Amino acid sequence: DAGVTQSPTHLIKTRGQQVTLRCSPKSGHDTVSWYQQALGQGPQFIFQYYEEEERQRGNFPDRFSGHQFPNYSSELNVNALLLGDSALYLCASSYSGGRISYNEQFFGPGTRLTVL
Amino acid sequence: AQKVTQAQTEISVVEKEDVTLDCVYETRDTTYYLFWYKQPPSGELVFLIRRNSFDEQNEISGRYSWNFQKSTSSFNFTITASQVVDSAVYFCALSDPYGGSQGNLIFGKGTKLSVKP
Numbered sequence: 001d002a003g004v005t006q007s008p009t010h011l012i013k014t015r016g017q018q019v020t021l022r023c024s025p026k027s028g029h030d031t032v033s034w035y036q037q038a039l040g041q042g043p044q045f046i047f048q049y050y051e052e053e054e055r056q057r058g059n060f061p062d063r064f065s066g067h068q069f070p071n072y073s074s075e076l077n078v079n080a081l082l083l084g085d086s087a088l089y090l091c092a093s094s095y096s097g098g099r100i101s102y103n104e105q106f107f108g109p110g111t112r113l114t115v116l
Numbered sequence: 117a118q119k120v121t122q123a124q125t126e127i128s129v130v131e132k133e134d135v136t137l138d139c140v141y142e143t144r145d146t147t148y149y150l151f152w153y154k155q156p157p158s159g160e161l162v163f164l165i166r167r168n169s170f171d172e173q174n175e176i177s178g179r180y181s182w183n184f185q186k187s188t189s190s191f192n193f194t195i196t197a198s199q200v201v202d203s204a205v206y207f208c209a210l211s212d213p214y215g216g217s218q219g220n221l222i223f224g225k226g227t228k229l230s231v232k233p
Binding site for chain 1 (some may be wrong): 151158160161166220222223
């Protein structure tokens with residue numbers, strides 16, 4: 001049973017560019033959350049997707065957007081990249097069945113984004 | 117507001133020593149959940165434990181044990197007889213299904229544990 005997978009592993013972009021990160025949830029999971037982890041910090045919640053809709057959002061600007069597909073996989077898009085967007089982007093999946101859930105979230109290995 | 121504080125930034129121990137990682141949380145809600153995750157150098161967060169606010173029983177799993185005390189809003193994690201493979205960053209996290217975080221995780225800044233042979 002594959003766990004949460006993310007691609008790419010590493011990415012280097014320049015300021016002003018746009019980037020798309022991808023995530024496939026663990027089998028049986030229907031909810032995907034994205035987190036940003038700056039160096040030396042704990043992960044910060046970006047947003048969560050369920051049934052192809054953004055269900056919750058953290059304190060991130062509109063430059064951060066996402067999408068969830070019918071197979072529950074998800075994308076994170078960041079427009080107009082800033083130097084401060086350099087971080088490890090973590091995807092987490094869980095099963096909620098439509099309810100706000102406290103179930104444990106399983107994390108992928110992350111995508112390391114560097115903005116030059 | 118919800119907040120998780122891990123005051124210990126880095127801890128270094130010698131193999132076979134016991135080590136306790138501290139976690140203090142803040143929330144106004146009565147129903148909430150606490151988690152510990154381990155992040156090895158590979159970067160992937162590994163789930164260790166989840167406790168709900170109504171269950172204050174301490175838990176032991178092998179060399180790991182957790183002490184949950186609502187009176188002091190603490191959820192501390194102890195590793196007994198530490199091993200080199202325990203070296204990682206450990207995160208404590210809070211989730212309240214009905215409050216501000218609505219089920220998502222609020223993480224502390226983490227404690228980096230180094231276990232030397």
